[in-house]
Amino acid sequence: MNITDRFLNYTRINTTTNRGKGAAGIMPSSDGQMELAQLLAQELENLGMQDIVLRETAILTATLPSNIPVELLPNDTTIPTVAFFAHLDTSAEQTNDTHAQIVHYHGGDICLNHDLNIILKESEHPELCNYVGDDILVTDGTCLLGADDKAAIAAIMHTLQELKANPDILHGTVKVAFLPDEEQGLRGAKAFDVESFGADFGYTLDCCGIGEFVHENWNAGNAVVTFTGQSAHPMSAKGKLKNSLLMAHQFISMLPAGEAPQYTEGREGYYWVKEMAGNSAKTVLKLDIRDFTQQGYRDRMVFLQNLANSCATLWGESAISIQLDDRYENVANSLEGEARFPIDIAKEAYTRNNIEMKAIPMRGGYDGAVLSQKGLPCPNLFTGAHNFHSIYEYLPVKSLQAASSVVTEIIKITCERHIQ
Incomplete structure (x- = not known):
């Protein structure tokens, strides 16, 4: 099976994450994820993989054993085990089945849907100019393409197919894992048992255009602030009514001006007022806290705690409570010093494929951040797709092929560095 047909086959299974079931603790949150798993x-069994385990959570793992002759391993050297990860679910922005199509791009705009007049415009997506003359996978304008993250699944599976078809390519032990519900809090990675998996380092494929590479992202946390007021009938409210909604608004007004997602970029951190619900008697406010540096992240969490303490002094201790929780760390924290080698291997793999590495700070989370925090260093490779979570999502076929080629080279380089 060629890589394009493989990808298209995966997109025919609707794996939209279900936020309602996810919030209820159900994993996988949608039946399609188990169907895809x-x-x-x-397919892994047909390829001759070993130790294939599909759990009731839809976490799927498998192993490709080493094929290196013992005589090539000096002094009983062992080859580090490398792993590759992709997630099964697609984002909840669109719940429709995927209707993918292939277009040969000649330049200009792409009409995704004539009946609905949905156009992928070159003026709004100028990077399309890089793919003139190429085949591009697109949606019909009514759905997500699902390249986030089925392009990754296709790239990994294609590499395994190539390795099995070409046994002359020497490789150490390779492990793969496909995880559910990344799109709602990295739930699959959080449930993943790194220790029993047995890999030494790994890579997720969950990034964007060809050449992009992520080895740093947010330190992330969240805050839940509860405001408790005193209700009263408005005709007798004077001196009695304590409006929790107004307390919440006042709390928000005391957050640093300009440090919100809509005002920041690059490595600038923020406080994101994400959700507020309640009435005059009780209001619950939810915030996301993000910063690239550990110290900056700690400072933000301390600031929120101090702000809550100050408000308690102003309104009374029973009027406000705050719960602060860590969500995931910056993957860069796990890729420092001697642990940097996965970055170096990836860089060489890009070079061998004549791909310029474009290291970018990810203003978001991905499974590798959680896996790295659990002790498995795990930077993030490109899949080649653009416009994740959008009906304008598209995937150049050559970029998808390049993603698989990079995975293959990483496996080869890992082997070459340890054999005679």
């Missing part, structure tokens, strides 16, 4: 498990 079952298909992959069968």
